Amino acid sequence: MRTEVSNRLRGRRLLVAVSGSIAAVKTPLLVSALVKAGAEVRCLVTASAAKLVSPLALATLSRHRCYQDDDEWDSSRSRPLHIELAEWAELVLVAPLSATSLSRWSQGSGDGLLACVLLACECPVVAAIAMNTAMWNHSAVQRNWQVVQTFPGVIPLVPQPGLLACDRLGDGRMSDPFMIELAASSLFSRGDAEPVSMRDWSGRRLLVTAGPTVEPIDQARLISNQSSGTMGVLLAQAARLRGAEVSLVHGPLQVPEPWLESLSCYPVQSAAEMEVVLEQQQAGVDAIAMAAAVADLRRVASTDASAISKAAKADLAVRLSDGWELVPDLLQGLAARRPAEQLILGFAALTGEDAELLRRGEEKLLRKGCDLMLVNPIDRPGQGFGQGRNGGWLLGKGWSKELPVTGKLQLAHQLLDALLAVKQRSRSSPVPASR
Ligand SMILES: Cc1cc2nc3c(=O)[nH]c(=O)nc-3n(C[C@H](O)[C@H](O)[C@H](O)COP(=O)(O)O)c2cc1C
Known part of the structure; x- marks a missing residue:
């Protein structure tokens, strides 16, 4: 049975951004949990993510259309989609975050809808990274991961150990949707009316x-x-x-x-x-x-x-x-x-x-x-x-x-x-x- 330990997601505007990791198959469970907790959820997928998880499933579970890169170029839009989404969201959850999207983010690249949203948003970002263990251990990925943690408002969720889809046993699994939901609740559980960066226990x-x-x-x-x-x-x-x-x-x-x-x-x-x-x-x-x-x-x-x-x-x-x-x-x-x-x-x-x-x-x-x-x-x-x-x-x-x-x-x-x-x-x- 699910224990209600926080009701702070009710009415919150959450943007779930999905990049191209096989862990994307778990994102619909996260979206469903967030909606059940009363949050207003929007989803966006990268082109690679759209091949791994169905945008229709995300749209159905979030009760709203799921955005893709092409939507940026819709000529009926009067404001850029990435700015609208970045300003709308009170919290962005990147789940999963791939090595490629991490690299773009760490280098300030605006290549694609997700990359632009990450540069444009001023709210906190929960980043649930997922990849093969060797990829995760690569010094370039580690360097990029260190860089994004210096950005204000980033809550990093490190890869978890276990059996990966590539049959490797090691670190690489995306944080469980239950944990990602808890991280989101946690951000809204401080006394402050608005979510704030919450790294004040760092180094302790x-x-x-x-x-x-x-x-x-x-x-x-x-x-x-x-x-x-x-x-x-x-x-x-x-x-x-x-x-x-x-x-x-x-x-x-x-x-x-x-x-x-x-x-x-x-x-x-x-x-x-x-x-x-x-x-x-x-x-x-x-x-x-x-x-x-x-x-x-x-x-x-x-x-x-x-x-x-x-x-x-x-x-x-x-x-x-x-x-x-x-x-x-x-x-x-x-x-x-x-x-x-x-x-x-x-x-x-x-x-x-x-x-x-x-x-x-x-x-x-x-x-x-x-x-x-x-x-x-x-x-x-x-x-x-x-x-x-x-x-x-x-x-x-x-x-x-x-x-x-x-x-x-x-x-x-x-x-x-x-x-x-x-x-x-x-x-x-x-x-x-x-x-
Ligand atoms: C089946 C499959 C699974 C993949 N899983 C991962 C993964 O877990 N983590 C990762 O960083 N890349 C993974 N990739 C590679 C990415 O999809 C690829 O690097 C892509 O360029 C990511 O782009 P995006 O960040 O724009 O979605 C996978 C690719 C395939 C075909």
């Missing part, structure tokens, strides 16, 4: 935890919780799309697999496994966001799991009643070990009245020693575990701010903004105590 490293941890009771049974991992994964992707290098340590997730693209992922099961990876990864990151819901209890290592397995049902309650210990507080451990300047954002999933949540949140913030704490209620309909929306209060040292319930993608951006603000304030002066 973020470590995120997500999902539940799982503690076995015996070979069949387990202790875990309802966390789907959505909040942590979206936080990781939002930071990655803003230019950060992101590592994600996660328990079993219930999110679309493409949302893990381009993250350094460390899958774990138990809290002990998560702790080991965190210890290995903590050094050298600028910030840590501990969004994982770590299970509270685990079996004492010396207990005999087979005794539980073999117990008759009637004896089960007795067998389960002892041999348990509290899982160590991973967040507290991270805060105790952290190097100077490393920021830590904690999450507190709580139940109860507002005042009680704030009191318990503040107590956790201080006891655990983190810089920021998102207190989010999990006992209110439509928000929290397994939902696309979340909200609550963001607490810092001596201040708190209410974050109204919103899509988790928007919330992820708010949390990244807050981390950057604390970083900047801690450089200039101590955090002001405002309430």
